[in-house]
Amino acid sequence: MPKMKTHSSAKKRFKVTGSGKVKRFQANTSHLMRNKSKRSKLAHRDSALVCDAEEKRVLRMLCKA
Numbered sequence: 001m002p003k004m005k006t007h008s009s010a011k012k013r014f015k016v017t018g019s020g021k022v023k024r025f026q027a028n029t030s031h032l033m034r035n036k037s038k039r040s041k042l043a044h045r046d047s048a049l050v051c052d053a054e055e056k057r058v059l060r061m062l063c064k065a
Helices: 008-013 038-043 052-061
Strands: 014-016 022-024
Touching: 008 014, 022 052
Parallel strands: none
Antiparallel strands: 014 022
8 A cells, every 4th residue: 555645735834733733824924914904913923723623634634644
């Protein structure tokens, strides 16, 4: 049986933490920043965790599940 390949775009977008949760970067931070408030830009700066409903799917793409 051949090895499963990791989904290339997923490995660039997600990281698995030490406890096994999946970290992601937040959307709406790359362009058109002048239209967004300072509070909005500040809030989206930190990374976030993938929600429970999507975590299994992301882990499968990363060949970790």
